[in-house]
Amino acid sequence: MTPDHPSSFRARRGTSSGEHAHRGRGEEPCESCRTAKATYDKRRYDDPRVAQRLRLAAKAQGIAKTKLVAQHRDEYQTLYRAAKQEVGLTNDQ
Numbered sequence: 762m763t764p765d766h767p768s769s770f771r772a773r774r775g776t777s778s779g780e781h782a783h784r785g786r787g788e789e790p791c792e793s794c795r796t797a798k799a800t801y802d803k804r805r806y807d808d809p810r811v812a813q814r815l816r817l818a819a820k821a822q823g824i825a826k827t828k829l830v831a832q833h834r835d836e837y838q839t840l841y842r843a844a845k846q847e848v849g850l851t852n853d854q
């Protein structure tokens with residue numbers, strides 16, 4: 762186990778699901794998990810049928826997010842302001 766990897770992640774260290782778990786906890790993924798995810802993604806995108814399906818899924822997600830924001834504009838603005846503070850932006854940036 763590397764020092765930058767929480768012990769609770771030991772079983773999933775260096776995996777794509779480990780990378781997902783890091784992000785779910787609001788952490789930057791450790792190097793071994795980041796590498797595993799990059800390898801997983803590259804393998805998926807190497808198959809043109811998978812790549813096409815992923816592009817269409819990303820397009821559908823974009824459409825759905827735009828509609829979700831339009832339907833919940835006030836809530837979105839509140840979340841956006843909070844997120845800007847989290848990353849260190851002031852509300853006038």
Ligand SMILES: [Zn+2]
Nearest residue numbers: 775779791794
């Ligand atoms: Zn990790």
